[in-house]
Amino acid sequence: NKYRADHLLDENGVKVSEATGLELLEKLLNENRVSCPDCGSVNWKVSSFLTMFQTNIGPYKENIGFLRPETAQGMFVEFRQIYEINRARMPFGVAQIGKAYRNEISPRQGLIRLREFSQMELELFFDPLNSRCPYLDEVKDVIMNILDEEKVRRGDSVPHNVNAREAVEKGLVKEEWLAFMMALSQKFLCMLGIRPEFQRFKAKLEGERAHYSAQTFDHEVLTGKFGWIEVAGHAYRQDYDLKSHSIKSKTSMEVVEELGCPIKVSKRFAYLDPTKVKRDFGQLSTQIFKAVSGMKPYELAELLERYGKIDVSGTVIGKEYFIFKEVEETVSTRKYIPHVIEPSFGIERIVHVVLEHAYREKEDRVILSLNEEIAPYKYAVFPLVKKDGLDVKAKEIYLMLKLKGYSVLYDDDGSIGRRYARADEIGVCKAITVDYQTLEDDTVTVRDRDSWLQNRVKIFEI
Amino acid sequence: NKYRADHLLDENGVKVSEATGLELLEKLLNENRVSCPDCGSVNWKVSSFLTMFQTNIGPYKENIGFLRPETAQGMFVEFRQIYEINRARMPFGVAQIGKAYRNEISPRQGLIRLREFSQMELELFFDPLNSRCPYLDEVKDVIMNILDEEKVRRGDSVPHNVNAREAVEKGLVKEEWLAFMMALSQKFLCMLGIRPEFQRFKAKLEGERAHYSAQTFDHEVLTGKFGWIEVAGHAYRQDYDLKSHSIKSKTSMEVVEELGCPIKVSKRFAYLDPTKVKRDFGQLSTQIFKAVSGMKPYELAELLERYGKIDVSGTVIGKEYFIFKEVEETVSTRKYIPHVIEPSFGIERIVHVVLEHAYREKEDRVILSLNEEIAPYKYAVFPLVKKDGLDVKAKEIYLMLKLKGYSVLYDDDGSIGRRYARADEIGVCKAITVDYQTLEDDTVTVRDRDSWLQNRVKIFEI
Numbered sequence: 001n002k003y004r005a006d007h008l009l010d011e012n013g014v015k016v017s018e019a020t021g022l023e024l025l026e027k028l029l030n031e032n033r034v035s036c037p038d039c040g041s042v043n044w045k046v047s048s049f050l051t052m053f054q055t056n057i058g059p060y061k062e063n064i065g066f067l068r069p070e071t072a073q074g075m076f077v078e079f080r081q082i083y084e085i086n087r088a089r090m091p092f093g094v095a096q097i098g099k100a101y102r103n104e105i106s107p108r109q110g111l112i113r114l115r116e117f118s119q120m121e122l123e124l125f126f127d128p129l130n131s132r133c134p135y136l137d138e139v140k141d142v143i144m145n146i147l148d149e150e151k152v153r154r155g156d157s158v159p160h161n162v163n164a165r166e167a168v169e170k171g172l173v174k175e176e177w178l179a180f181m182m183a184l185s186q187k188f189l190c191m192l193g194i195r196p197e198f199q200r201f202k203a204k205l206e207g208e209r210a211h212y213s214a215q216t217f218d219h220e221v222l223t224g225k226f227g228w229i230e231v232a233g234h235a236y237r238q239d240y241d242l243k244s245h246s247i248k249s250k251t252s253m254e255v256v257e258e259l260g261c262p263i264k265v266s267k268r269f270a271y272l273d274p275t276k277v278k279r280d281f282g283q284l285s286t287q288i289f290k291a292v293s294g295m296k297p298y299e300l301a302e303l304l305e306r307y308g309k310i311d312v313s314g315t316v317i318g319k320e321y322f323i324f325k326e327v328e329e330t331v332s333t334r335k336y337i338p339h340v341i342e343p344s345f346g347i348e349r350i351v352h353v354v355l356e357h358a359y360r361e362k363e364d365r366v367i368l369s370l371n372e373e374i375a376p377y378k379y380a381v382f383p384l385v386k387k388d389g390l391d392v393k394a395k396e397i398y399l400m401l402k403l404k405g406y407s408v409l410y411d412d413d414g415s416i417g418r419r420y421a422r423a424d425e426i427g428v429c430k431a432i433t434v435d436y437q438t439l440e441d442d443t444v445t446v447r448d449r450d451s452w453l454q455n456r457v458k459i460f461e462i
Numbered sequence: 463n464k465y466r467a468d469h470l471l472d473e474n475g476v477k478v479s480e481a482t483g484l485e486l487l488e489k490l491l492n493e494n495r496v497s498c499p500d501c502g503s504v505n506w507k508v509s510s511f512l513t514m515f516q517t518n519i520g521p522y523k524e525n526i527g528f529l530r531p532e533t534a535q536g537m538f539v540e541f542r543q544i545y546e547i548n549r550a551r552m553p554f555g556v557a558q559i560g561k562a563y564r565n566e567i568s569p570r571q572g573l574i575r576l577r578e579f580s581q582m583e584l585e586l587f588f589d590p591l592n593s594r595c596p597y598l599d600e601v602k603d604v605i606m607n608i609l610d611e612e613k614v615r616r617g618d619s620v621p622h623n624v625n626a627r628e629a630v631e632k633g634l635v636k637e638e639w640l641a642f643m644m645a646l647s648q649k650f651l652c653m654l655g656i657r658p659e660f661q662r663f664k665a666k667l668e669g670e671r672a673h674y675s676a677q678t679f680d681h682e683v684l685t686g687k688f689g690w691i692e693v694a695g696h697a698y699r700q701d702y703d704l705k706s707h708s709i710k711s712k713t714s715m716e717v718v719e720e721l722g723c724p725i726k727v728s729k730r731f732a733y734l735d736p737t738k739v740k741r742d743f744g745q746l747s748t749q750i751f752k753a754v755s756g757m758k759p760y761e762l763a764e765l766l767e768r769y770g771k772i773d774v775s776g777t778v779i780g781k782e783y784f785i786f787k788e789v790e791e792t793v794s795t796r797k798y799i800p801h802v803i804e805p806s807f808g809i810e811r812i813v814h815v816v817l818e819h820a821y822r823e824k825e826d827r828v829i830l831s832l833n834e835e836i837a838p839y840k841y842a843v844f845p846l847v848k849k850d851g852l853d854v855k856a857k858e859i860y861l862m863l864k865l866k867g868y869s870v871l872y873d874d875d876g877s878i879g880r881r882y883a884r885a886d887e888i889g890v891c892k893a894i895t896v897d898y899q900t901l902e903d904d905t906v907t908v909r910d911r912d913s914w915l916q917n918r919v920k921i922f923e924i
Contacts, residue, residue, distance in 0.1 A: 001521075002521035002522065003521075049521070053517045053518075053519070053527075054517060054518070055515045055516060055517045055529070056515075056516070056565075057515070057565060057577065058565070059463075059464035059465075059511070059565075059567045059568070060464065061565075065515075067517070067529075087875065099561065103518075103519060103520070103523075105521045106521070115519065413549065
């Protein structure tokens with residue numbers, strides 16, 4: 001049977017990180033004599049597993065396609081167009097919500113690990129040389145629990161308590177925009193009813209986070225059932241995505257900044273050395289010249305500087321086959337590929353933590369104590385009985401509240417006690433009961449979902 | 463090369479319906495010497511083509527899965543639960559919005575034929591014996607253009623002009639709920655800016671519509687580019703879906719109606735005749751008895767009455783192998799499987815017709831004349847110049863309108879003329895300009911997107 005090696009080890013008390021290699025995982029499974037939950041076998045082979053769903057597209061099913069494993073890439077592919085529609089102003093953000101699909105080996109734990117799930121992702125593009133976020137003061141009251149890489153490495157679970165600006169000043173978070181997004185993320189979950197003390201930001205260690213990320217924090221929420229679970233990730237992806245798309249699609253993803261006054265810059269260009277290439281690559285030379293001619297000399301220079309070599313249609317060509325030229329230029333614009341901060345939310349997981357944190361039991365009854373912003377109804381209106389005009393009056397109040405723009409539930413079915421219980425169970429904030437006194441003095445009782453306290457108030461004061 | 467036979471014929475002036483069989487399509491293609499758009503060949507073979515995308519699920523990729531070709535079925539599968547959550551009250555509707563996927567042979571025409579598209583579907587469940595819709599008067603002013611089956615068959619393209627009630631009374635539409643949904647559908651498109659004269663409802667002929675539908679109307683919109691195109695379908699699916707799920711899943715989809723007073727009903731039950739079955743089916747008998755024992759005798763009787771036979775794990779067993787019993791019962795409840803009306807909207811097609819109908823050209827400029835409800839911004843606020851306090855004043859007005867709940871765009875970039883043009887192009891309803899006079903008397907100019915007329919008004923009157 002197939003299982004996720006890291007999960008199996010975890011369940012057997014062996015802690016491994018997401019960066020643990022295949023060989024080590026196999027060794028740990030076999031050394032610890034972890035047995036197969038199905039057949040009891042202890043003889044494990046560990047291999048990697050493609051979790052993307054594959055399908056075939058077209059009349060001949062000739063094209064292989066995959067269901068997207070994250071929503072993010074569409075926003076990078078369309079960066080150029082969105083940037084232009086935004087009239088070339090920086091910084092800016094793009095957000096998307098949608099389904100993502102992963103062929104999880106063992107989907108389980110209800111909403112926590114699904115094969116089809118919903119993501120909410122935002123890409124905030126900014127200039128890495130001018131990366132101040134002007135909104136840090138707006139979130140200065142959001143005090144976050146941050147476990148930075150150092151604490152995570154030491155196994156220290158007592159977090160720093162800092163706001164976004166302090167997090168940057170103390171060097172815990174590398175970019176202001178990243179700290180700002182983390183603070184917004186915490187505010188968002190607070191609005192959904194998760195108290196700050198049940199939230200924390202845990203840095204991913206270098207080997208655990210994606211190779212393109214300079215820093216990643218998991219936004220975690222404490223649950224009774226599963227402990228701390230990740231509900232969002234905040235990654236500083238630098239220019240990795242735009243650069244990769246730019247190279248593969250041969251489309252520039254650079255943005256242009258108008259400089260106040262022209263400046264002198266020195267640029268490096270790289271050109272193939274025809275003599276050396278012909279000498280060492282023989283017949284392949286023509287193909288190599290053709291492929292390289294499609295790339296810009298200054299981009300080539302940068303790639304060679306970074307990697308020491310490039311891959312041209314499968315042939316690796318080292319730095320030594322290039323001639324470099326240094327040129328001084330006076331320019332009035334500066335070109336750069338924006339960096340990006342990506343907050344990414346797992347919606348089903350958020351639904352899970354919100355429901356778990358809102359769930360209360362009181363005298364054998366269930367209350368879904370949802371925040372007003374996300375409660376299904378703000379008010380329920382009940383006539384005490386369905387006769388003597390109480391129902392007519394109750395419907396009037398129901399319609400009046402609807403017209404005021406509130407979400408309102410009308411219920412005249414069963415005893416008042418049962419109706420209160422039903423409203424509590426789905427999280428209706430206030431229940432308004434119309435009784436005989438209402439007909440006399442236009443007052444109603446307003447009952448609070450959480451405290452069960454009742455107040456008698458004038459209808460127009462609701 | 464592969465093409466859709468009906469589309470190829472259509473493009474070559476040969477009209478065929480969706481019900482045309484494979485053989486006839488092939489004959490028509492070859493007789494009319496329709497040539498392949500790619501290679502010119504006139505030798506066609508017609509075969510059917512599965513348009514669902516297939517993938518494999520699970521650690522061994524052992525389960526075959528398909529991307530859903532419509533959103534509808536989820537609502538039927540979950541009918542039981544939704545019905546109970548709705549506290550067993552009838553009628554009720556369930557709506558869903560989401561992606562659907564079809565491996566179209568030739569996706570084209572922009573948003574009109576996509577392989578990945580968005581559907582908005584509603585299932586309205588009702589009692590077929592008590593199928594009055596109480597809301598017909600609310601849509602009595604919605605006059606629809608209806609081409610019923612008779613007109614479609616005769617090729618008469620002059621529609622009936624009727625409201626929902628008249629459509630039912632004249633026998634054009636079979637169910638009140640169906641007529642009501644069609645009227646709502648027209649109202650919805652009107653709200654999106656499609657005038658009624660560019661909308662019509664065209665009946666599908668018996669052979670064209672799905673076999674389970676007792677009546678289907680395509681809601682069509684006239685476009686300049688593609689003629690009349692379908693943007694929604696309204697189908698009376700009867701109890702087909704619930705019954706099918708009920709049989710396959712062996713889960714009852716019946717609802718219970720409490721009767722005012724008990725009534726006598728005669729029920730038919732069907733039981734296998736053991737002698738005949740053993741005589742004719744020999745060794746298969748045990749298997750047949752086992753399979754049939756899982757079905758309810760009165761459901762069996764109904765199926766046999768309808769089809770004359772049933773299929774038991776691949777073996778067809780005729781009516782004659784059953785013994786029927788007629789029993790009189792006194793009951794205080796009535797059980798039935800609800801019927802369903804399904805309005806189904808193609809969102810991308812609606813986006814297309816809305817954009818096409820909103821698009822205007824005026825003095826070489828483009829105006830997107832979107833209805834206020836769907837315009838991206840209600841107001842744009844422009845300072846005449848970015849100095850002398852005009853920008854400060856303009857920002858104040860911008861914030862004031864935002865606080866009032868309007869969607870507002872602030873733009874101070876380029877000449878006023880260019881800003882008007884940009885706002886017109888994306889459909890901003892009104893543009894407010896702050897000039898020097900504003901500083902003196904708190905008045906601004908308000909310019910209308912469609913007429914380009916300008917009025918000078920007090921700020922607080924906006």
